[in-house]
Amino acid sequence: MVTLTINGKQVTVLEGTSIMNAAKQVHINIPHLCYLEGLEPEYHCRVCGVEIEGEPRLAPSCVRQVSEGMKVQTNSARVRRARRMIVELLLADHYTDCPTCERNQTCELLKLAFELGVKEIRFEGEKPHYELDETSPAIIRDPNKCVLCGRCVRVCHDVQTVSVIGFVNRGLETMVSTFMENGLGNVECTNCGQCIHVCPVGAIKEKSAVDEVWAALADLEKHVVVQEAPVMRASLGEELGLPAGTLVAGKMHAALRRLGFDTVFETNFSADLTIMEEASELVKRVKEGGVLPQITSCCPGWITFMEHFYPDLIPNVSTCKSPQQMFGALSKTYYAEKAGIDPARIVSVSIMPCTAKKFETQRPEMADSGFQDVDYVLTTRELARMIKEAGIDFASLPDEPAEELMGLYSGAATIFGITGGVMEAALRTAYKLVTGKELEKIDIEPVRGLDGIKTATLNVDGLEVEVAVAHGLGNARKVLDEVRAGKSPYHFIEIMACPGGCAGGGGQPIGFDMALRGIRGQTLYAEDRQLPYRRSHDNPSIKKVYEDYLKEPLGEKSHHLLHTKYTKREVV
Amino acid sequence: MNVSVWKTKVDEVLKRSGKSKETLLPCLEVIQEACGYIPQEAITYLRENLDVPSIDIYGVITFYGMLTTKEQGKYVIRICDSLPCYLNKSDGVLGVIEKELGIEAGETSADRQFTLEVVPCLGLCDKAPAMMINDKIYGNLTEQSVKKIIAELNC
Numbered sequence: 251m252v253t254l255t256i257n258g259k260q261v262t263v264l265e266g267t268s269i270m271n272a273a274k275q276v277h278i279n280i281p282h283l284c285y286l287e288g289l290e291p292e293y294h295c296r297v298c299g300v301e302i303e304g305e306p307r308l309a310p311s312c313v314r315q316v317s318e319g320m321k322v323q324t325n326s327a328r329v330r331r332a333r334r335m336i337v338e339l340l341l342a343d344h345y346t347d348c349p350t351c352e353r354n355q356t357c358e359l360l361k362l363a364f365e366l367g368v369k370e371i372r373f374e375g376e377k378p379h380y381e382l383d384e385t386s387p388a389i390i391r392d393p394n395k396c397v398l399c400g401r402c403v404r405v406c407h408d409v410q411t412v413s414v415i416g417f418v419n420r421g422l423e424t425m426v427s428t429f430m431e432n433g434l435g436n437v438e439c440t441n442c443g444q445c446i447h448v449c450p451v452g453a454i455k456e457k458s459a460v461d462e463v464w465a466a467l468a469d470l471e472k473h474v475v476v477q478e479a480p481v482m483r484a485s486l487g488e489e490l491g492l493p494a495g496t497l498v499a500g501k502m503h504a505a506l507r508r509l510g511f512d513t514v515f516e517t518n519f520s521a522d523l524t525i526m527e528e529a530s531e532l533v534k535r536v537k538e539g540g541v542l543p544q545i546t547s548c549c550p551g552w553i554t555f556m557e558h559f560y561p562d563l564i565p566n567v568s569t570c571k572s573p574q575q576m577f578g579a580l581s582k583t584y585y586a587e588k589a590g591i592d593p594a595r596i597v598s599v600s601i602m603p604c605t606a607k608k609f610e611t612q613r614p615e616m617a618d619s620g621f622q623d624v625d626y627v628l629t630t631r632e633l634a635r636m637i638k639e640a641g642i643d644f645a646s647l648p649d650e651p652a653e654e655l656m657g658l659y660s661g662a663a664t665i666f667g668i669t670g671g672v673m674e675a676a677l678r679t680a681y682k683l684v685t686g687k688e689l690e691k692i693d694i695e696p697v698r699g700l701d702g703i704k705t706a707t708l709n710v711d712g713l714e715v716e717v718a719v720a721h722g723l724g725n726a727r728k729v730l731d732e733v734r735a736g737k738s739p740y741h742f743i744e745i746m747a748c749p750g751g752c753a754g755g756g757g758q759p760i761g762f763d764m765a766l767r768g769i770r771g772q773t774l775y776a777e778d779r780q781l782p783y784r785r786s787h788d789n790p791s792i793k794k795v796y797e798d799y800l801k802e803p804l805g806e807k808s809h810h811l812l813h814t815k816y817t818k819r820e821v822v
Numbered sequence: 823m824n825v826s827v828w829k830t831k832v833d834e835v836l837k838r839s840g841k842s843k844e845t846l847l848p849c850l851e852v853i854q855e856a857c858g859y860i861p862q863e864a865i866t867y868l869r870e871n872l873d874v875p876s877i878d879i880y881g882v883i884t885f886y887g888m889l890t891t892k893e894q895g896k897y898v899i900r901i902c903d904s905l906p907c908y909l910n911k912s913d914g915v916l917g918v919i920e921k922e923l924g925i926e927a928g929e930t931s932a933d934r935q936f937t938l939e940v941v942p943c944l945g946l947c948d949k950a951p952a953m954m955i956n957d958k959i960y961g962n963l964t965e966q967s968v969k970k971i972i973a974e975l976n977c
Binding site: 414415417418419420421821822 | 862866869875876877878880881884885891942
């Protein structure tokens with residue numbers, strides 16, 4: 251233990267603690283910009299500088315470790331002056347289109363300038379004039395707004411191990427870019443969007459579909475169908491000013507109807523459908539000696555990652571489409587038929603916590619209905635903006651259910667939105683498929699929680715089924731390297747690209763706070779406990795879709811509409 | 823471009839210094855020397871052998887003025903614009919070279935004779951303004967002296 255003094259207060263902390271973390275223990279928040287909890291500190295910005303007695307220069311408190319007897323000042327006149335100067339200089343060449351900037355309400359630089367009392371910018375720097383990177387169908391990068399904090403580079407390299415963005419050039423020309431400046435759409439970007447969450451300013455954002463959806467809603471010829479991902483019920487409210495983790499499924503349905511969507515369904519319905527198909531596939535692989543472990547396929551970030559970095563594992567990946575794409579295919583076949591609507595008139599919109607879904611829907615193979623199965627994807631943030639734009643008082647809306655045909659869902663579907671949820675949902679149904687009996691202990695605790703890799707063993711009629719759950723692509727890599735080496739003990743593996751699973755998806759309310767992602771997950775587990783059906787195979791709408799239309803899991807029609815194939819992609 | 827030229831040299835470096843991230847710069851140097859630029863196949867080879875992502879290799883190449891991914895002319899003119907050279911009117915010298923060669927900084931002439939680059943400090947501050955043409959150093963440049971240097975290369 252080390253004892254030091256911060257602003258005259260004594261504090262004792264573990265050796266190796268940074269000054270910034272030591273300061274938190276005496277309730278002092280040292281202003282910072284490039285530092286972000288969850289990422290390795292790199293002290294690019296110097297905003298977190300503090301004065302240490304006996305040292306001539308200010309020390310970056312994010313990396314500087316405490317030492318015995320150290321005397322630190324975090325709020326001296328010199329420190330305040332230096333901080334202001336740094337922020338002033340950052341603003342001097344910043345592209346300040348704040349009123350129209352995406353991050354107008356969530357900009358850390360703006361907040362910092364206000365909190366540090368920057369009242370004028372005495373310098374005028376040269377504003378950059380870079381081209382936007384619009385090569386990706388999911389994510390737009392605007393290097394003009396970049397403050398070179400390097401957080402996106404760190405999350406891409408260290409957390410996701412995708413490593414497609416980095417610093418290029420030097421001096422005033424330094425910028426964050428891709429290999430050969432080819433753009434995100436031409437490198438191995440998985441579109442996970444974690445870079446958006448860590449960006450302190452508006453330099454990275456999703457490619458918006460808001461205008462296209464408004465246009466579809468206004469077009470009387472079109473019949474607009476909407477689905478909402480499982481985690482939306484736990485995060486949309488937060489983006490609209492309600493406390494984090496407020497369950498807003500009913501209000502969300504109400505808001506969508508008021509925005510003008512013709513039919514409000516649920517991705518949860520197709521999550522249940524995914525379980526029927528995926529659990530059946532697992533049972534088939536186990537019984538018939540197919541390729542194991544089977545790996546989940548719901549997450550389009552993970553799928554793109556796999557196609558680039560682990561194409562040799564394609565045989566392991568479930569052939570099931572994601573719930574979004576299963577829904578899309580059914581919205582223009584099953585629903586069109588039931589409702590007697592020409593599928594050419596149907597516009598299928600999905601509300602997702604995800605940026606990679608924008609890429610997924612444009613994959614050429616995702617057109618099994620004869621049309622592009624899902625037309626537009628809106629993120630949590632985009633839908634919230636539409637609700638605000640329409641002047642809907644979200645908090646006061648009544649709770650309304652989604653329409654039953656493709657809107658009824660089980661608790662198993664709801665928990666898809668948090669890491670471990672797909673695994674738990676699949677096991678509930680796989681157990682039934684194998685044993686003919688219901689799994690009694692329905693809450694499978696070992697696959698819950700925010701540990702990067704979780705494992706469990708489940709006894710299914712004498713067979714010890716080994717499972718693993720990984721979230722965040724860096725964690726996924728560890729599990730996948732075992733599979734590649736032939737040393738994986740597992741039968742079934744769930745992988746989600748984003749830390750926390752969909753709860754931490756790239757389209758969610760801005761932030762990289764794991765605890766907050768966990769709170770969203772708790773909301774999903776709470777809804778699961780209170781729903782009348784908690785197993786996908788108990789969902790009456792699922793029974794109906796098989797009876798009326800699909801016939802059986804893995805059957806001919808299911809195979810055509812609900813399953814897909816993967817493509818090996820290059821690493822550049 | 824003869825692939826084996828850079829590959830043999832890189833393999834020598836890898837054998838001598840090991841396959842680690844630290845070996846990246848020496849590898850890039852031998853490739854630049856062998857080819858006059860860093861071809862894309864070489865970057866792929868380094869990515870696979872050093873386990874360094876392409877973007878990081880590209881970052882290093884773009885950081886150093888001596889490394890480039892663009893094919894170069896026969897003569898690569900690197901003119902320094904760091905402070906001592908700038909104060910000694912390197913911009914005037916640059917203007918003359920641009921006019922003489924009919925290309926701008928960062929470009930290669932159509933006949934592939936000349937590539938002109940503005941680079942950070944060459945360590946020749948005592949001879950500012952200074953430039954290098956391939957491996958040769960030219961210092962204390964004036965508008966007249968560069969005209970003469972270029973004219974000599976042109977014949």
